[in-house]
């Protein structure tokens with residue numbers, strides 16, 4: 001169990017020297033106990049105290065990395081139950097299953113399909129992270145052959161799923177350098193799986209039906225020398241899975257219960273293809289480190305990745321585009337000019353509708369600290385002066401002949417002031433971006 005603030009205090013130098021940036025050693029100890037400080041901030045702590053305090057200063061949920069290179073997946077090391085308290089740091093890894101008992105053609109087709117599940121949303125590329133290769137054939141040589149094919153033709157990280165240590169050993173002989181997640185250890189095979197994970201220096205999943213059994217297994221596996229552990233509570237019941245994920249997160253953060261202080265992996269029960277994604281989205285929000293789905297159609301995966309993109313943004317920092325003048329299509333000095341704010345969602349919605357109008361246009365993204373049009377207007381971050389300055393900075397006067405500016409219908413109230421400030425003719429556009437194509441075709445000649 002983690003140490004209390006007073007227990008930590010007894011191990012500190014007690015000189016109140018303030019080198020750690022806190023007024024007293026006691027204040028530092030209290031913050032260390034609450035995971036709000038790091039032990040390295042105190043330069044005078046003794047080696048003996050360091051080893052005793054190591055556990056207290058460790059993150060409540062261990063960071064586990066899977067794979068190598070650019071697509072390495074990092075899970076764990078979260079500090080809060082609710083993202084509005086701080087933010088969630090390491091996005092849930094999305095994995096798609098691939099069974100080794102598919103025939104050659106079906107296997108390669110599904111592998112290629114999984115590899116190509118990439119989308120662009122609000123200017124960011126989003127894609128899945130892992131392929132979960134399943135040893136459903138039960139055949140070690142088949143599993144190895146398939147692991148070789150996956151390893152040689154994917155940029156994604158891998159999960160190797162087999163209960164057989166022979167299959168696992170054989171597959172790892174050819175892809176251990178990719179540092180796949182080994183899935184997995186259970187009450188029967190934990191010793192052999194822990195030995196394999198330790199030898200190959202790969203992370204290991206631990207599976208059990210209850211949290212008590214999971215905690216018991218992680219202690220045994222840690223004792224065997226494996227520290228990169230991922231928890232998997234086995235269940236086909238959605239409610240039970242969500243309860244398990246929540247209890248694990250609570251036990252780690254609120255009770256500092258080290259045996260459950262690891263990230264989690266969750267399988268999504270089979271069923272209706274829409275329901276599968278709805279369930280996976282719920283697990284992603286609370287609190288799966290990795291969610292494994294069977295779905296591999298773009299219409300299923302994109303919503304799941306969209307949920308992840310939304311959950312793992314910092315709620316205190318709106319996603320922004322650079323405030324500047326953007327060109328959509330082959331613009332020239334006669335092209336229409338619209339403005340909106342630099343809130344990503346707003347900007348890309350407007351950009352999409354301008355593209356749909358098929359009329360090349362300039363979009364001036366006015367800097368409003370990433371807030372939407374109405375929010376910026378209400379907070380006085382969007383007014384005639386701000387718009388005028390953005391137009392000057394973008395040198396609109398030198399680029400455009402017609403001197404007409406289309407403004408969002410939501411801030412029609414600013415039209416006279418903007419006109420007076422900029423000396424441009426102001427045209428009030430639609431209130432919703434979806435009205436832009438019709439508006440442009442009707443009003444822009």
Ligand code: SF4
Nearest residue numbers: 016017018020025042
């Ligand atoms: S730096 Fe160390 S000794 Fe100095 S006040 Fe902080 S905790 Fe105490």
